[in-house]
Amino acid sequence: MCGIAGLFLKDSALEPRLGELLAGMMGPLSSRGPDSAGFAIYGEGRPDTVKLSLHGESEGHVTAVAGELAEALGKELSFAIRHTHAIVSVPEGDLAHAESWLSVHAPEISVIGKGKRMEIFKEVGNPVAVGKAFGLETMRGSHGVAHTRMATESAVTTDGAHPFSTGADQCLVHNGSLSNHNSLRRELRREGVRIATENDSEVAAGYLTWRMRQGQSLGEALQSGLDDLDGFFTFVVGTESGFGVLRDPIACKPAVMAETDQYVAFGSEYRALVDLPGIDNARVWEPKPATVYFWERGQ
Amino acid sequence: MSATIDLKKTTTRDLNSRLQNESAAPAGGTWQIANVRGHHSVAVGIDRPLTIEIDGNTGYFCAGMNHGAEITVKGSVGQGVAETMSAGKVHVTGDASMAAGASGRGGLLVIDGNAAARCGISMKGIDIVVKGDVGHLSAFMAQTGRLVVLGDAGEALGDSIYEARLYVRGAVASLGADCVEKPMNDEHKEELAELLSAAGVTDVPVEAFRRYGSARKLYHFNIDNAGAY
Numbered sequence: 206m207c208g209i210a211g212l213f214l215k216d217s218a219l220e221p222r223l224g225e226l227l228a229g230m231m232g233p234l235s236s237r238g239p240d241s242a243g244f245a246i247y248g249e250g251r252p253d254t255v256k257l258s259l260h261g262e263s264e265g266h267v268t269a270v271a272g273e274l275a276e277a278l279g280k281e282l283s284f285a286i287r288h289t290h291a292i293v294s295v296p297e298g299d300l301a302h303a304e305s306w307l308s309v310h311a312p313e314i315s316v317i318g319k320g321k322r323m324e325i326f327k328e329v330g331n332p333v334a335v336g337k338a339f340g341l342e343t344m345r346g347s348h349g350v351a352h353t354r355m356a357t358e359s360a361v362t363t364d365g366a367h368p369f370s371t372g373a374d375q376c377l378v379h380n381g382s383l384s385n386h387n388s389l390r391r392e393l394r395r396e397g398v399r400i401a402t403e404n405d406s407e408v409a410a411g412y413l414t415w416r417m418r419q420g421q422s423l424g425e426a427l428q429s430g431l432d433d434l435d436g437f438f439t440f441v442v443g444t445e446s447g448f449g450v451l452r453d454p455i456a457c458k459p460a461v462m463a464e465t466d467q468y469v470a471f472g473s474e475y476r477a478l479v480d481l482p483g484i485d486n487a488r489v490w491e492p493k494p495a496t497v498y499f500w501e502r503g504q
Numbered sequence: 505m506s507a508t509i510d511l512k513k514t515t516t517r518d519l520n521s522r523l524q525n526e527s528a529a530p531a532g533g534t535w536q537i538a539n540v541r542g543h544h545s546v547a548v549g550i551d552r553p554l555t556i557e558i559d560g561n562t563g564y565f566c567a568g569m570n571h572g573a574e575i576t577v578k579g580s581v582g583q584g585v586a587e588t589m590s591a592g593k594v595h596v597t598g599d600a601s602m603a604a605g606a607s608g609r610g611g612l613l614v615i616d617g618n619a620a621a622r623c624g625i626s627m628k629g630i631d632i633v634v635k636g637d638v639g640h641l642s643a644f645m646a647q648t649g650r651l652v653v654l655g656d657a658g659e660a661l662g663d664s665i666y667e668a669r670l671y672v673r674g675a676v677a678s679l680g681a682d683c684v685e686k687p688m689n690d691e692h693k694e695e696l697a698e699l700l701s702a703a704g705v706t707d708v709p710v711e712a713f714r715r716y717g718s719a720r721k722l723y724h725f726n727i728d729n730a731g732a733y
Contacts (some may be wrong), residue, residue: 475561477540491620
């Protein structure tokens with residue numbers, strides 16, 4: 206199973222409500238994925254700063270590590286602690302130092318995302334409780350994706366929860382299962398793409414990162430994925446300014462989309478969309494199999 | 505008997521229990537269902553002639569196992585609408601997700617919009633009229649019944665089909681294994697005209713359609729293929 210909710214705002218007036226709306230979409234999808242949940246939010250960003258999403262054992266643990274990291278860099282770092290995660294803002298010039306310090310001095314910390322605007326949160330447990338623990342409903346931003354997981358291809362762990370991020374400001378959530386993830390993981394690792402887990406969905410994220418590194422746009426990378434990814438999938442992906450959807454050619458995994466002047470929304474089921482503003486007059490449709498859907502924020 | 509049931513106040517289980525209970529919902533009654541909000545399994549397993557109007561988009565298996573009710577959905581439906589219907593009529597004013605009319609044994613399913621993949625999969629006597637397009641693998645392993653498509657059909661139409669009759673007005677992306685185009689004889693024009701009329705389509709001539717069905721080559725093992733096993 207697994208459930209996916211995605212929301213891409215066209216109207217900036219809704220940005221203060223992004224987290225609240227996404228939480229409302231994720232709740233009804235708990236039945237599709239009761240074992241863990243996660244979400245990526247594209248919020249405020251500063252041009253010279255990169256946000257690291259750190260996952261630790263507890264609030265105390267990530268707070269301590271964030272403090273030690275600031276000390277090691279000799280900088281006043283701004284960081285936000287939410288439940289078991291810390292979002293640490295690092296000056297771009299100190300990023301390599303920060304990452305190497307973390308891998309040496311806090312190897313138990315997972316860096317689950319980095320980017321100018323993207324923040325990722327994920328944890329095992331009931332999706333509604335996970336959303337509340339991180340304060341999802343208080344988050345603001347321009348777009349976000351959420352996932353409720355029913356594990357099939359790898360264990361129920363925080364690192365196995367979605368979204369997966371393998372490139373700056375890039376994230377992917379997946380409903381389905383890939384059958385060629387082992388061989389593809391080996392190829393991508395040879396190409397220098399960092400893939401941290403044995404999870405099939407992370408390989409899909411890594412694949413798109415690799416394609417975009419070669420110069421493809423997100424839309425082009427998704428199109429290439431139709432040739433190279435074998436298995437069942439409905440993907441929703443985010444970049445710093447874009448939002449994309451792709452279903453495999455067989456299209457067993459459900460998908461419903463809705464669009465108004467204010468937003469584009471994705472739900473695994475229509476139940477996820479019913480509380481969005483103006484939904485009764487939205488254009489509601491099922492995305493076609495093997496067809497790339499992609500929206501980009503206006504500059 | 506006429507009543508409105510609000511699914512913000514009533515669970516789908518209670519709704520279905522009421523509609524399935526003959527003393528609570530005697531034959532001939534009219535029911536409105538409000539605030540559907542994408543719920544699954546709305547108005548399933550009804551075994552007598554009721555008139556039911558569902559206001560809004562539903563989730564999976566809406567009007568499943570229908571046996572005699574006339575059910576109208578003012579909106580779109582999730583996967584498996586009217587699955588295993590045996591009698592009655594289900595009318596969807598919007599689109600249908602995959603496997604519409606799956607395994608249906610009788611009755612009429614009318615979809616005003618498009619139907620997604622696998623429409624009429626394993627149909628066994630149901631009639632389905634789709635006014636828009638149908639997705640890939642529609643009428644997969646269809647046994648009997650008729651599927652009418654006023655728009656286009658996706659890939660592998662009628663794959664591994666038995667004896668169902670398929671009428672398509674638009675383009676067919678590809679035919680599935682053992683599905684072939686067949687001539688439109690008078691008997692076919694006659695039954696198609698009846699189906700269009702039952703679905704409320706009055707402005708489309710039967711000559712606009714092509715007929716597809718089974719080549720009947722998968723019915724028996726072909727000894728020439730023995731080497732492949």
